[in-house]
Amino acid sequence: MSGEVACSFPRPPADPRPTRERPAIVKPWVAKLMIRLYPPALFLWVLRLHARLRGSVDFELFTAFFLFNSGLDRCDLRDRGAVAKQLRRRLRRTSPDVATTYVAQFSGLLHRRGAPWASLLLIESFFGIDSCDYPGKRQAGASALREKIQKRLDGVEFPDACMLMMQFINSCIHIEGRGGYAAYAVVEAFFEVSSEDFDPDRLSEKLGPRLAGLDDVPTVMLIQGLAIWLIGIGRKAEAQMLYRWFFDLGPSDLANASKLASRVRERAAEFRPEAFSLMVHSVPVVLHPVLGRDTVIRLVEDLYGVTPDLYRDPRQLAERFHLGSGSDLSLATAIALTEALQYSRQFERSQAVLQALLSDGGDVPRDTQDLLGRLPAFVERLEAYQKPAFHKLVMDNLFRSGQLHSASRYLEGLLRITAADYSSGAERLAARIRQATIGFAPEEDTILVGQLFGTLVDTSGREGDALLLLEAFLWSVLDLSRLSVTRPSAAEGVCHLLRFWLELSPPDRAFSRCGAIVGFLRDCLDLRGVLLEDRSRFIQDLATLRRLIVQIGWEHAGSDEGLYVDVLCWDVELGQRLLLERYRYLDGDGAALSAGPTRAEADGLKRGWSLGRPRPSLENGDGEGADDASPFRVPFCFGFRRATSDEPDPRAGSDPVEPSKRFLEVQRLLEGGVTPEGIADAIGPRAILLRAGFHSSGHLYWNAFRTDGSSVSRIAGALSTSDTARVEVAGAVAWHDRCLAAIWAENGRREQPLRAFARATRLPVREVVRRLAPTRGVRPPDPGSMARLSAQILDACSRCYDESWLAEWIGDAIPTDWEAALADQRASLRRVWERLASILEAIGGGNLEQSLDLVTEVFLERVAMHLDLRPLEPLLGGQVDLVVEVEGPLHSVPVALVGIGPRRLFECVRSSRTSLSLLIDLLQSCGAVCPAGSGSPERLLTVSWFEEDDPAFAGAVCLHRGQELLADRFNLTWESASDSPPGGSAAIRGALTRGPAVRLLTVCGHGRLHGPGVQLKDEAWTGRGCDFERVGWLLLVSCSLGRVRHGAGDSDEGDESEVPDVEGFVANLVARRVRSVLACRWPVHGALASRFANLVSGEYLAGAETGTRSSGRACALNRARARVLGRCRTNSINTVAAFEIYGQG
Secondary structure (H helix, E strand, C coil): CCCCCCCCCCCCCCCCCCCCCCCCCCCHHHHHHHHHHCCHHHHHHHHHHHHHHHCCCCHHHHHHHHHHHHCHHHCCCCCHHHHHHHHHHHHCCCCHHHHHHHHHHHHHHHHHCCCHHHHHHHHHHHHCCCHHHCCCCCCCCCHHHHHHHHHHCCCCCHHHHHHHHHHHHHHHHCCCCCHHHHHHHHHHHHHCCCHHHCCHHHHHHHCHHHHCCCCHHHHHHHHHHHHHHHHHCCCHHHHHHHHHHHCCCCHHHHHCHHHHHHHHHHHHCCCCHHHHHHHHHHHHHHHHHHCCHHHHHHHHHHHHCCCHHHHHCHHHHHHHHCHHHCCHHHHHHHHHHHHHHHHCCCHHHHHHHHHHHCCECCECCCCHHHHHHHHHHHHHCCCHHHHHHHHHHHHHHHHHCCCHHHHHHHHHHHHCCCHHHHHHCHHHHHHHHHHCCCCCCHHHHHHHHHHHHHHHHCCCCCHHHHHHHHHHHHHHHCCHHHHHHHCHHHHHHHHHHHHHHHHHCCHHHHHHHHHHHHHHHHHHCCCCCCCHHHHHHHHHHCHHHHHHHHHHHHHHCCCCHHHHHHHHHHHHHHCCHHHHHHHHHHHHHHHHHCCCCCHHHHHCCEECCCCCCCCCCCCCCCCCCCCCCCCCCCCCECECCCCCCCCCCCCCCCCCCCCCCHHHHHHHHHCCCCCHHHHHHHHCCCEEEEEEEECCCCCEEEEEEEECCCCEEEEEEEECCCCCHHHHHHHHHHHHHHHHHHHHHCCCCCCCHHHHHHHHHHHHHHHHHHHHCCCCCCCCCCHHHHHHHHHHHHHHHHHHCCCHHHHHHHHHHCCCCHHHHHHHCHHHHHHHHHHHHHHHHHHHCCCHHHHHHHHHHHHHHHHHCCCCCHHHHHHCEEEEEEEEECCHHHHHCCHHHCEECCEEHHHHEEEEEECCCHHHHHHHHCCCCCCCCCCCCCEEEEEECCCCCCCCHHHHHHHHHHHHHHHHHCCCEEEEEECCCECCHHHHHHHHCCCCCEEEEEEECEECCCCCCEECCCCEECCCCCCCCCECCEEEECCCCCCCEECCCCCCCCCCCCCCCEECHHHHHHHCCCCEEEEECCCCEHHHHHHHHHHHHHHHHHHHHHCCHHHCHHHHHHHHHHHHHCCCCCCCHHHHHHEEEEECC
16 A cells, blocks of 8 residues: 555544535624624524524524623633633523523534534533533432423423433533433433333323424424434433334334335324434434344335335436435435445445435446545535544445455545554554544544454455554553443444454453453443343343453463452453343342232142142152152153243343342442452352363363452462363263263153164173273284274164264274274273273163263263363362352353262362352342341242153152151241142242242252243243242252353354353343252253252251251252262262252352
């Protein structure tokens, strides 16, 4: 690129004068004379008449009048005190209506002439508002602001007041130090609306009467302005609801472009033509996030009457919409058409609209070079306020149509950047960007630099220039400490630039800036008063950036133990933000009961036995004395018996509602960021936090942190030797899931291909094991014979069984070179084949429980190959509480059951639990969640439901009988629901709204991996509408609902686009205020699961009577694990490993 600038644009003048002069009817000295002769009210009436007759106000005349009448010509407009003094002196004898109109007109003039700061100062001086009157970013009220506005506007007609307030809002948005927070505070103060008012009924009540007093154009301008402002400060959901109310749109109207256009035209027919034009331009902008690509363009073309033929001839397009005139209407039309076309990826038609806009007397630009050559002259004809919108229009056209070279030349021309500037370094580039005063607001500067970066990074040989541009803009031009507070929309664009900078920068450089980026995100992620829908969308947009920061931190903390603690704080703060937002907003869904309980809710549960079968003969509540022959004659699984076609969404019930009392508590907690002291409070004294995950290289890492009650220190850590650890752990998880599914699929069926395969191959597999055994007197195995045995096994697999998971596993066990493997890996080969032989023996013999246990044991061994926790063993002990936090496929791994030397991890500690979010743990430890209730818990609740002919019904019988015995043993009231009353969601909701607190709530029913919830009588129970405030512990005896996974972008095969936020049934429960839940990760044996749940319940209730630190939930689970696995290391390991405790231990 040469040093010449391709497109050179003149700099705007330093003072806010118009770039195109209008003929002034009256000179300033004449205005002085008129002011002396006419009172202000009469002069304003003449001015209004002049505006109506001429079509627009003569701004020069009005400026002269206002300046001389107010005395502002003799004071500096930057001097707040002087401005306020002159306003009070000159307007004190003026009526409120006249004074309000004065300030509205003059502030609007200043804003249009490029001095929004002066416009805002004028309005604030008029109201007597200072910066301290605005509610802070983390404050909920705006009483001082509301009081001053209402006092000043007392007696002012609503249309006049509305004109001034719209200018007030607009000025706030465009000024550093005010921004979106101040603008929305003004909206709340004047219109007396809040986020909860944005539904059709409440909007009709709040805004309907006020709009009735406005003329057509002001009405449309008000609605359009409110919607655009809401979008600009990140409140898209509220903007869309405002338009749906104004145009009376239903959900079905949004899916049909023709119907939507018809509804808009019907509403617009009630207004004058100029109001219709305003409506048409804004509808696609506001509603496009909820419309599909095709719907947007069809809507715009339908509203404007555009046909495909017009795009073929830009001249006709220019004539049809007067696009070459440079008027507001023509520019707005071009922007609406091009944005819709670009959103629909119709870039050639978008280019035709731009050519039509730049046509000069019918002369259309021939090509891109001709188009670029005409830009400076066209820009000269535009007003200052029109230029940013036009530049963005051109940038989008060039960038999105793939004309990268032309786009970079155009953008560098706007910024006056030359090739020499890149060679001079980041400071020179930063100076160029700061000097490029082309009228862009801060978020538009971000768009400009972002698009220039995009063109450079995609241009061969200019990747270094792209990184240097980001370096200059992010760290020398922007002030990240203030940007998110004043410009939420700008913050979103900056976050995307930060993500690219982290991806492209050297690791050491990126790591050095991570702390500053975390502080910036802290403000961005904690915006005030936005609906859950908008907050969730914003957090998901930042998922990659959040993951990158934590990943860079873990990978480059080096040997500095203090840095590891810093990275842990970043990890805790940025990790599960989506879950935290749902937690702080949903408020336990308690509002769902406001309409009054239903009949089923009022009935709730009943005391005593509720099943239609007699009680089994259990000796105690933990199932230890159960007769194995009865009632479990047929093995069964608590998985869904049949699929349902109308399942609700797993996240059903997360409807956006206004934040609860926890909202401010969460904000106060996060205001200063997560600290080591806070983490110590979250995991408790004498605890060890085990944090495990995967580096971008594919290695598995883990770090252990110890707390002493007030601080955190790193005590151990390790990195897997293999860079395929992530893929292999994900593969082990998938293999285990397929194994369990295949074994359970054949349970009770006549056709059993898996069992047939096991019988056909167990003899050759046993022969392989025998030949690999180091027995004296036996000749070393011959590689040729081993290869023949392997081929025989694979042949049997292909003939008898078509499931790929088993063939893959056997294929992995067969080395490609038997001779080399026998020489170097004979011992490890023998262990693999011994496990294979044991599993085939169990499956072939029809031993269901042993098959499940062996498969799970192999799964844990495969994970332990990469998750080597032996360095942690000397640091553990019987007084240590272990908290596990993992990511990726490790969410599917029972880490507490992984081997560590001769023992399992849970055997080395007093308790172990899994935390989905240490942030929520921290909130609970700080008392942000109310205690379990006044008085001691007195009830045990048990709810289940199965069909009468379902074999799993027997598991419910065992569970209920065990819970009944435990209630008798510990003198608690037992209430249940299963057959009569039926076990359903309504019964649970009713039981939790009355009576004493609940020590244990046990829910049993069919479940499925990533399913909607526990299948009960009335629906799949998700916890919606339940108040868990007084529930001590929730036990879910149901298959697979304890499995959590990462959100969109997650893949069991190790997708690097994985987002940090987790989803799943357990995550939903945590968001609904469940303090602690015990759930299963995979399908479980119903009989064994019921007994184990009773055993855990017994340990918990027994420990609660002692009142010691060993009485917790996690300790109870550990003791139950030890009781079952103490007899045999693999006895019922499938069931025991499936159960995991999430939340408080």
